[in-house]
Amino acid sequence: MRQEYEATAAPGPGARQLHDLLVAVINATGAHIGALYLLDEDQRLLLMDAEQGFPITIARAWSRVRVNGPVPVAVALRERRLVWLADQEELARGFPGAALALPYHFSMSAAPICTGDADWGALLLAWPPGQAELTGERRQRIEQTCHRMGAVLSEAAGRGQPVRPHLRPRVISPYRGRQIDPDAGMAALDCLNGLPEGYLALDLEGRITFLTPPAAELLGESPSHLLGERAWEALPWLNTPEYEDHYRAAVISRETTSYTARRPSGQWLAFQLYPAPLGISVRVTPSTMARDPGHLMPDQAVADSRRTASSTLHSMLQLASSLSRAATVQEIVDLVGDQVLPVFTAQFLSVLSSDDGRLVVLGSHGSDPESIKRFNDWSRAGRPGTKGPENAAEPKFYASRRELREVYPPVVDDPTAACAVLPLATRGRPFGELVIGYDRPHHFTRDERATFTSLAGLVAQALDRAKLYDAKHRLAQSLQESLLPRRLPHIDGLDVAARYLPATRGMDIGGDFYDLISLGDECAAAVIGDVQGHDPTAAALMGQVRTAIHAYAASGADPGEILAHTNRLVIDLTPNRFTSCLYINLDLHNRVLDVASAGHLPALLHHHGGATQLIEPAPGLLLGIDPHAEYEASQVALPPGGTLALYTDGLVEAPGVLLDDAIAELSLHLGRLARRPLQELADALIAPSSNVDQRLDDIALLLLRSVD
Numbered sequence: 001m002r003q004e005y006e007a008t009a010a011p012g013p014g015a016r017q018l019h020d021l022l023v024a025v026i027n028a029t030g031a032h033i034g035a036l037y038l039l040d041e042d043q044r045l046l047l048m049d050a051e052q053g054f055p056i057t058i059a060r061a062w063s064r065v066r067v068n069g070p071v072p073v074a075v076a077l078r079e080r081r082l083v084w085l086a087d088q089e090e091l092a093r094g095f096p097g098a099a100l101a102l103p104y105h106f107s108m109s110a111a112p113i114c115t116g117d118a119d120w121g122a123l124l125l126a127w128p129p130g131q132a133e134l135t136g137e138r139r140q141r142i143e144q145t146c147h148r149m150g151a152v153l154s155e156a157a158g159r160g161q162p163v164r165p166h167l168r169p170r171v172i173s174p175y176r177g178r179q180i181d182p183d184a185g186m187a188a189l190d191c192l193n194g195l196p197e198g199y200l201a202l203d204l205e206g207r208i209t210f211l212t213p214p215a216a217e218l219l220g221e222s223p224s225h226l227l228g229e230r231a232w233e234a235l236p237w238l239n240t241p242e243y244e245d246h247y248r249a250a251v252i253s254r255e256t257t258s259y260t261a262r263r264p265s266g267q268w269l270a271f272q273l274y275p276a277p278l279g280i281s282v283r284v285t286p287s288t289m290a291r292d293p294g295h296l297m298p299d300q301a302v303a304d305s306r307r308t309a310s311s312t313l314h315s316m317l318q319l320a321s322s323l324s325r326a327a328t329v330q331e332i333v334d335l336v337g338d339q340v341l342p343v344f345t346a347q348f349l350s351v352l353s354s355d356d357g358r359l360v361v362l363g364s365h366g367s368d369p370e371s372i373k374r375f376n377d378w379s380r381a382g383r384p385g386t387k388g389p390e391n392a393a394e395p396k397f398y399a400s401r402r403e404l405r406e407v408y409p410p411v412v413d414d415p416t417a418a419c420a421v422l423p424l425a426t427r428g429r430p431f432g433e434l435v436i437g438y439d440r441p442h443h444f445t446r447d448e449r450a451t452f453t454s455l456a457g458l459v460a461q462a463l464d465r466a467k468l469y470d471a472k473h474r475l476a477q478s479l480q481e482s483l484l485p486r487r488l489p490h491i492d493g494l495d496v497a498a499r500y501l502p503a504t505r506g507m508d509i510g511g512d513f514y515d516l517i518s519l520g521d522e523c524a525a526a527v528i529g530d531v532q533g534h535d536p537t538a539a540a541l542m543g544q545v546r547t548a549i550h551a552y553a554a555s556g557a558d559p560g561e562i563l564a565h566t567n568r569l570v571i572d573l574t575p576n577r578f579t580s581c582l583y584i585n586l587d588l589h590n591r592v593l594d595v596a597s598a599g600h601l602p603a604l605l606h607h608h609g610g611a612t613q614l615i616e617p618a619p620g621l622l623l624g625i626d627p628h629a630e631y632e633a634s635q636v637a638l639p640p641g642g643t644l645a646l647y648t649d650g651l652v653e654a655p656g657v658l659l660d661d662a663i664a665e666l667s668l669h670l671g672r673l674a675r676r677p678l679q680e681l682a683d684a685l686i687a688p689s690s691n692v693d694q695r696l697d698d699i700a701l702l703l704l705r706s707v708d
Contacts, residue, residue: 014156014163018149019050019172025145026052026125029138032254032275033106033126034172036149037065037073038165039119046073046122047165052172053126055251056205059169061101070095072110073122080119082142083110084134088450089395096457099450104252105129111142115150121165123149128254128275171204173278198284201276206230206247209279218269218284231282237264246273250280260287329363332462337365340436340455344448347415347439350375351424351463353432362432371414378410395453396421397444418442420449422456426464434459489518493588495705497682501650502698511538511579512648512700515546517553522588525553528646528702529581529600541574545623549583559583559596563620563631567598570624579623582646588706591638596631598623601649604667606674608641612667615644643674643681644704650697651686678705 018036026034033053037046048063065071067078072095076083085091085108092099107127113120123146132138156163198215200208208226216223219235232238232247238261246257250273258272268287273280329351337349348366352359358379361372397420398404404411404419419437423430434456444452488496498514511531518524527549531542548569552562562583570579582603585594595603595615599622603615617634638644645666652662666685673684682703 012161012163014152014161015049015166017152018163019170021145021149021152022050022123023052023172025123025141028141029125029127030132031125031127033124033252035059035062035124035169036121037124038121038153038163039067039077040165043067043119046077048169049121049163049165050170050172053251054169054204055248056171058102058248058252059171063169071098072108073124076110077112077114077119077122080112080114082112082139083108085109086133087129088446089453092450092453092457093395094457096454096461099454100458102252103447103451104249105255105446105450106253107132109134109142111146113146113150113153115147115154118150118154120150120153126252131254200226200231200282200284201279202231202247202282203279204251206232206244208234215282215284218286220263220265237261246271247280250275329463329466332459332466333363333365336434336455336459341366344436344452345438346436346442348437350435350437351432351459352435359433367437368415371416374410374414375408378408395423395449395456397449399443400441415439420444420452422452424456424460424463426460431460432463484513485515488516489524491516491518491522491524491588493522493707494524494586495678495707497678497703499682499686499701500699501686511542512650512698513542513546514646514700514702515549516702516704517550519553519585524586524588525549525559526584526586526644526646526702526704527581528648528700529579529598530648530698530700531579532577537574537577541570541577541579544573545570545579545581549581559585559594559633560631563596563598563623564629567621567623567625567629567631568627571627574624577624581623584644584646586638586644586704588638591640591706593636593638593644594633595636596620596633598631601647601652601663604645604647604663604670605636605638606643606645606670607639608643608674610639612671612674614663614667638706640706640708642706643670643678645670645685646702646704648698648700650699651701653697678703 022034022036025031031053033051035051035054036049038049039045040047044067046065046067048059048065051059054062062071065074067074072083072085072091083094085094087107088099088103088105091102091108106129109125111123113122123142125142153163196214198212198218200211200215203209207228207230209228211219211223211226213223216226219226221235226234230244232240232243243259243261246259249255250257254275256272256274258270260268260270262268270285270287272283272285274283275281333349333351341347341349348364350364350367350372351362353362360376360379361367364372396407398407399418401411401417404416408414416437417440419435422434422436424432424434436452484500485498488498496516498516500512500514511533513527513529513531515527516524517527527546529542529545531538531545545566548566549562552565557565563581566581570577579598580600581598582600583596584603587594593605593615595617597617598620605613605615607613613636615636618632620631621629647666649659652659652666654662669685670681673681676684682701685703686699686701
């Protein structure tokens with residue numbers, strides 16, 4: 001129960017002073033919600049120590065805030081300034097994630113609590129929509145309160161008795177210190193019990209704290225069954241998300257909400273929710289829906305609106321989760337298009353970006369190519385209203401083609417009949433626009449405007465991550481390409497093809513490598529290997545291994561000696577990093593292969609017009625384990641026209657498939673395709689692994705074919 005929650009661990013003198021100041025500033029500024037945040041000992045988290053007016057589920061959800069997080073109280077403390085958000089749209093523009101989590105209408109301020117160089121916490125206050133503005137008097141009262149709170153905290157710390165934030169937010173009563181007349185309370189109770197309609201009270205947890213006999217009769221349950229319970233839990237026919245959402249909207253926005261619900265008996269009831277200082281007062285009456293079920297009452301229209309809002313919130317939260325995994329602009333556009341357009345019955349969207357001072361379509365969903373070309377041509381022609389996103393600091397909503405024609409004349413030849421133009425910005429700098437379009441006129445409601453504004457913030461953050469990903473990916477690709485051979489040498493009598501596919505996107509760099517080394521007339525060495533890990537260390541070691549093998553091969557060492565020397569180098573350079581390697585000397589004149597392996601997968605040798613042979617030399621330890629390891633070379637005949645395939649495990653590994661079975665399948669695949677030109681053969685062998693989302697590891701493939 002909430003009373004138990006409030007009663008735990010009575011606060012000390014310093015905390016009581018802070019709580020008195022919290023109640024005083026709430027009353028003095030006319031706020032209906034207030035919260036005191038204090039820094040934890042590590043100075044990394046702001047913990048909600050006390051609150052008034054929050055539904056407890058929301059208070060718990062926002063009880064821990066990272067100091068570096070994108071949340072108003074964190075920004076206020078980091079930047080040591082008062083943050084003022086006049087409405088939901090301002091919250092959505094500055095803090096899209098918070099706006100989606102709190103899809104209600106209210107004004108908010110967040111102010112830092114500091115003394116000198118010391119940071120202590122933050123004060124959060126909220127007002128009903130349209131009832132607050134940041135007047136000089138209100139700002140002064142907030143700042144004075146924060147100053148006094150800082151002094152209390154500083155003095156307590158100076159006494160060696162610092163105020164620590166409570167593990168859970170304490171709930172502060174708005175009647176703190178007031179005397180209640182019991183006779184007046186009994187008179188009010190008698191008055192309510194004498195009225196024919198039903199009345200009940202919900203606390204800030206949504207629990208029923210009081211109900212009149214007529215209310216219990218209308219709800220069809222005894223008072224003992226309902227008291228202390230949440231209405232939507234005690235009454236199964238009210239147990240749907242939109243009913244709880246009505247309650248939260250009344251608490252947070254301080255707006256009267258209403259809806260109708262149908263009892264199992266078939267009777268319709270109308271519920272009207274009125275905000276009260278400690279919760280919600282509810283009026284319950286029989287509804288005319290029972291007499292005229294085809295008529296949509298105003299209350300039902302409100303209910304439908306809240307149901308739509310609840311569905312929209314679910315879709316936006318799902319989208320936010322999906323966007324965190326999107327890596328490219330088109331992925332972001334497609335995700336937003338698939339999840340947002342159906343919810344808002346819109347037909348298409350586009351992401352516009354600044355290109356040489358003009359807006360161009362960077363990505364689109366649902367737009368026809370002709371419309372995109374028409375916009376790009378018009379924008380590049382230097383028409384008015386298209387000079388970059390810096391002129392689009394505020395969202396714009398065009399409800400009809402007539403309104404839109406004023407800023408975009410080509411709309412007369414375009415299917416767009418209405419659209420929302422939403423600025424995209426990160427770190428306060430605009431870089432583009434998100435356009436959501438309709439093929440018929442559309443009136444944008446207040447909730448839609450706020451949700452679209454939040455959506456633009458999420459898309460901007462996702463696009464910023466995508467741009468960072470693109471930069472990192474290009475850097476990773478450049479580094480990977482610099483470590484692999486730019487081109488393989490020409491060897492008389494040998495046709496060569498090579499392929500490399502990384503397993504992951506972004507900055508992950510694999511350690512798979514291949515190489516072909518010319519060792520003189522009709523002699524070469526083929527090498528393939530896999531360094532443990534997917535990071536810069538693995539890539540650096542891979543480059544060093546390649547260089548070492550080149551040097552040892554040029555000295556005339558045999559395959560076993562080359563692997564032994566390289567093994568000792570790997571141990572010296574990077575202990576605890578292991579590398580598999582397969583080294584093959586090709587004597588094209590005598591048609592002999594000298595093969596040595598350091599724990600690598602066997603090569604495949606396809607005989608022209610015949611079978612495929614598994615080349616398995618004497619097994620050797622992975623490089624990097626034992627400095628005294630020795631590697632034995634084996635000789636294999638190289639048939640005329642034979643095709644040799646060297647590969648890493650990414651080509652054959654698959655969930656639930658034994659490695660031997662996978663190699664056997666690759667051998668059969670090679671046999672079926674071996675008559676193809678070598679470059680086509682390489683593409684065909686690697687094609688099943690071309691989807692990056694399905695690869696388990698990097699893939700390196702080196703194919704060699706002896707030719708006359």
